[in-house]
Amino acid sequence: MRSWKIRIGLLILAFFALMAIFGPLLLTGDPSATGGEALAGPSAEHWLGTTQTGQDILLQVVHGSRVSLGVGVLSAVIATAVSIAVGLVGGYFxxxxxxxxxxxxNIFLVLPALPLVIVLAGYLPQRGVTSVAVVIAATGWAWGARVLRAQTLSIRRRDFVEAARAGGERPLRIIFYEILPVELPVIATSFLATVVAAILAEAGLSFLGLADLSTVSWGSMLYFAQNGQALLVGAWWWFIPPGLCIALVGAGLGLMNFGIDEIANPRLRTVRAPRRPRRESAAVLETAGEVGP
Structure with missing residues (x-):
């Protein structure tokens, strides 16, 4: 794996994945517990400080990572599955x-995504992680389906597809065993982009108070920080950690996306000229001096 973008992206994502999986097991406190020192800055007792009601921000960041990343991954899985089914089936048949x-x-592409998410989330009887993930996925599959349809239209007439069709293969087998593996880089790119959009959408819904605010997430932390006027009172440790986590996850996924694009499309790769050894360079200079006037 030579792409430095993929390496850095993997390191960032691995850090947050480990934090979401093992963090709540190591920090076993209740992130919603109140009663501590209010608006205390970072210290040895509270590494990231406390909120207006004395809640530990480090606990909230660690426990909230499960909700934010869970919504992002679950939404991306659902949206990618729908886009694969719609794009490949429509493009092939x-x-x-x-x-x-x-x-x-086209209907879902034309509809404004964020207002539609807000409207759908407002009518949810239950605003849990699964419900929010389904709502976000329902508005985020169309772009991937359009791209996969265009790719399928260009692949379905290739020789290996024609050979499989002439050999008596069923259409669904051709779609999922012959065409789908060729489009894996495009699917991976669409999946990563959907994860970023879903995390941002969940944070936006929580910030607007349309998600389950009883569940700690990075978005709900920003919501309560805004309601508590953290910026005005100078409690920077209240809103910077969740915002920074969202930005870092987005950066990691973006780097992974760019790295996959470079692997799938050689034209995007940056080729560096090989360095000449010092002795060879000195010999070339000496030869040029002897040949010169």
Whole structure:
């Protein structure tokens, strides 16, 4: 793995994944517990300080990582599965099937995503992690489906697909065993982009008070920090940690996305000129001096 972007992205994502998996097991306190020192800055007792009601911010960041990352990954899995089904089926079969799925995709592409998410989230009877993830996925699958449809239209006439069709393979087997592996880089790129969008959407819903505020997440931390006027009172340790976590996860996923693009598309790669050894360079200079006037 030569891409430095993928390496850095993997390190960032591995850190937050380990924090989400093992962090709550190591820090076993209640992130919603109150009663401590209010608005205390970072110290040896509270590494990231406390909130207006004495809640430990480090506990909230660690426990909130599970909710934020869980919503992002679950939304991306659902949206990617829908986009694969719609894009590959429509692109392969064409005709009426493709037209019907294209109309459905265009409708979701035209609809403004954030207002639609806000409206749907407002009518949810339960605003848990799964409900929010399904709502975000329902508005985030169309872009990936459009890209996969375009790729399938160009792949379905290639020789290996024609050979599989001539050999009597069923259409669904051709779609998922012949065409799907070729489009894995595009699917990976779409998945990572959807994870970023889902995490930001969950943070936005929580910040607006439309998610389950009884569950600690990075978005709910920003919501309570804004309600507690953390910026005005100078409690920077209240809103910077969750905001920084969201930014770092987005940066890690973005670097992974760029690295995958460079692997899939050689034109995007940066090729460095090989360095000449010092002795060889000195010999070339001496030869140039002897040949010169």
């Amino acid at each position: 064409g005709g009426v099937v493709d037209e019907a799925l294209s109309v459905l995709t």
